[in-house]
Amino acid sequence: MVISQVPRTILWQFLWKTSNILYLRKELRIVGQLEGCLASLPRQLNLCGRPLRLMNEEAHFLLKNNYCELLSCSDLASPPTKQSADNFKEIQNRAFEEQRLLVKEEKMQQILRAGEKILEGKRRKLNKEAAKSGNEPPPLTLEQAVDEEIRRIPELTQANALVQIFTGDPVRFHAKYIAICLPFEGLLTPFQIAVHARVAVSVNKKVLLCTVNSDSRVIYKYLEWLDAKREKMSQETIK
Known part of the structure; x- marks a missing residue:
């Protein structure tokens, strides 16, 4: 069993192998705390995956009783x-x-x-x-x-990946906008505009079409898809 140690102000010990994590839980009753992001459930904090972070006392117990060896991740310090x-x-x-x-x-x-x-x-x-x-x-x-x-x-390309924009604390509030990064001189067809707007509707957010102009300034266009009910409410609000 190998534990990796990350150099920080307070040293953290991580366990990566699934079989070792299950062994600690079943045989030694050491639970630890999962810190990693699940590939199947990203962008959430309720369920976490590997690695497992151990308390100093837990790591000391494992080392003292020869259950593991400690490796320092010195590469992370530079x-x-x-x-x-x-x-x-x-x-x-x-x-x-x-x-x-x-x-x-x-x-x-x-x-x-x-x-x-x-x-x-x-x-x-x-x-x-x-x-x-x-x-x-x-x-x-x-x-x-x-x-x-x-x-x-x-x-699906990395160029049209969605970026969430938060107007408050991300831990307490959902993102209000999704930003779509586009080339400055690229043209958007009506079909693409409809696709971007409907994506925003499906996640209950507003769209920012963002790009960088020739002067290296970020410019954006606000976009929102209004269904019949919301459009009527918007018109009544304007009146």
Whole structure:
């Protein structure tokens, strides 16, 4: 069993291996405190994952009784080298690419599971448009409806990642805005604007489209999607 020690004003001892954490809990009744972020449940503080942080007394007990050895993480006491920073960036990019593929696959599976409902909705829309024009609605198969939805899955990239903006203490308050970083000279289609606005609605937040101009100044555009009920309330407030 190996415990890593992080150099700080007060030394912290961490245990990383799952089997060792379970052994401490079952055999030695040492619980410790989980400090890590769960990959499946990020951005929350109720459930944490590895590593397990040990009190000084707990670490002393384990060392005294030869249950473990202590390794000092001296690399954390100084700034990272260029090589270590490049290695970290490479690992980060590889992890992001793996997550991107998994997210896209999950979206495709969701569309396939809801194929019948998607087909029903698209046929209803086509029938409505055909009734207005007086023409017969075009034929539509399940495969065509599903393929169309799959092609509309937005591509996940680091450039369009969402950044939460808090107007108060993040521990006490939810974020009020989500910032979407865009290139300065990039063009937004109406479809992309609708996508960004609806994303904000789904998480009950407002959108800031942010960019950096040629003078290196940050500029942004405020965007909010109003449904019929909220738009009516907004108009009544203005009156």
